[in-house]
Amino acid sequence: MGRSRKLDQEFGETTLRILRETVLAHATDVGMPEGRALDVMLAVHELAANAVEHGGGTGRLRMSVTNWELICQVSDPGSASSGLSRNTPGSQRPGATAQISPWPYEPGHGLWLVRQIADHISVNSGPAGSQVTVAFTMLRSGIT
Amino acid sequence: MSLLGIAVESQQFSVVMRLSGEADLSTLGQLRDALSDQISGGARQLTIDLSGLRFADSSSIRALTDAHLALRAQGGTLELVDPQPNVARILVLLGIDQVLTVRPQPDSGTAGAQMQEG
Numbered sequence: 001m002g003r004s005r006k007l008d009q010e011f012g013e014t015t016l017r018i019l020r021e022t023v024l025a026h027a028t029d030v031g032m033p034e035g036r037a038l039d040v041m042l043a044v045h046e047l048a049a050n051a052v053e054h055g056g057g058t059g060r061l062r063m064s065v066t067n068w069e070l071i072c073q074v075s076d077p078g079s080a081s082s083g084l085s086r087n088t089p090g091s092q093r094p095g096a097t098a099q100i101s102p103w104p105y106e107p108g109h110g111l112w113l114v115r116q117i118a119d120h121i122s123v124n125s126g127p128a129g130s131q132v133t134v135a136f137t138m139l140r141s142g143i144t
Numbered sequence: 145m146s147l148l149g150i151a152v153e154s155q156q157f158s159v160v161m162r163l164s165g166e167a168d169l170s171t172l173g174q175l176r177d178a179l180s181d182q183i184s185g186g187a188r189q190l191t192i193d194l195s196g197l198r199f200a201d202s203s204s205i206r207a208l209t210d211a212h213l214a215l216r217a218q219g220g221t222l223e224l225v226d227p228q229p230n231v232a233r234i235l236v237l238l239g240i241d242q243v244l245t246v247r248p249q250p251d252s253g254t255a256g257a258q259m260q261e262g
Contacts, residue, residue, distance in 0.1 A: 013170050017147055020168075020199065038230055045201055049169045053203075110202040116237055 005030055007063040013052045019061065020045050023072075030065050031138055039117045040136055044072050046110025047132050051076035055130060069119075070136045078129030147171055149196070150178045157220075159187040164196030167204035175204055179211040188220035195226040205238055212244055223247060 007026050011019045023044045027037035044061060051059030055076025062073045111132070115121055118134035125131075148171035149164035159182050167175055182190060192208060194200075212222040223245040227235060235241050 016168050016170060017166060038233075042201075042234065045168065049201055049203060052169060113202050113234070113237055 005065040007061065010058060010060050011048050011052070012058045016045060016048055016052065019048055023061070023063070026063055027070060027136075030070060032070060032136065033139075036136065040070060040072065043110075043114045043117050043134055043136075044074065046114050047072075047074035047134070050110055051130075065138075068138055070138055071133060072136075073131055073133045075131040076129045078125075078127065146174055148174055150174065152178070152182065154182075154187070157186060157188040158191070159189070160191045160193055162193040162196060163200075166199040167197060168199065168201045169203055172203050172207060175207045176210075179207060180214075183211060183214050183218070183220075188215070188218065190215060190220065190222045192222065192224050193226060194224055194228065194231055197231055198228060200231045200234060202234070202238065205234060205240060209240060209244065221245075225249070 007022065009019060009022060020041050024037055024041040027040040028034065032040060048059055048061065051074055056078060059074055059076040062075075064071050111123075114132075114134060119137045120135040122133045123130070124133075147166040147168065149162075151162040151164070153160045153162075161178065161182065163175075179190075190211065208222070208224065215222050224235070224240075225247045226249055227246065232246075235246055240246065
């Protein structure tokens with residue numbers, strides 16, 4: 001009767017907050033230290049926000065645990081602008097002023113941020129949408 | 145009901161905007177509107193008090209940096225004050241602390257109207 005170590009949840013723009021709370025609770029529950037659990041929440045949020053913004057408005061999160069990793073897969077059903085995986089460095093929002101852009105990331109694209117916090121990231125995209133999978137290493141605690 | 149609270153205190157060209165709650169994609173339009181209202185309304189010294197903000201995502205931070213650029217183009221300034229650890233971390237990760245003033249505490253007292261020279 002152990003706790004389920006898997007999570008499967010759909011989300012949209014208005015449920016991002018619930019998603020964040022769920023992810024934080026789940027990451028903590030499976031043994032992530034507090035600071036790292038916040039990182040997991042931030043990474044998943046950024047991927048989910050990208051899915052909402054560019055991938056058709058909704059998406060799905062699946063989380064699972066291996067012996068040493070917490071794995072989070074965010075998928076979107078896809079849209080014309082290729083959703084989650086859209087990460088073209090040269091892209092511009094309409095109306096954005098190109099000459100003043102000293103920021104090291106693209107507007108609204110949290111993928112840059114996610115790359116910094118996750119231990120591993122893989123991106124797949126195709127006509128059926130995009131999936132981004134991030135993994136966070138879990139240090140084994142002294143459970144005997 | 146919005147996740148994000150925005151309270152504004154103005155004194156001439158100096159404006160303190162206090163954010164509370166959570167800022168994410170669902171509140172992005174609200175945040176951008178509030179910032180552009182202040183800038184188009186004549187604010188030149190904009191202080192964003194982050195002490196009540198529990199979460200901010202990259203799109204919300206981008207709204208703040210865009211406001212900074214818009215203000216700077218008009219000779220104004222934007223400062224971020226007193227972020228909670230969670231928000232401070234994303235500011236550091238995004239390198240915002242390198243290009244914007246981020247102060248740990250607000251100035252003593254309330255926002256003084258510091259007139260710009262000239």
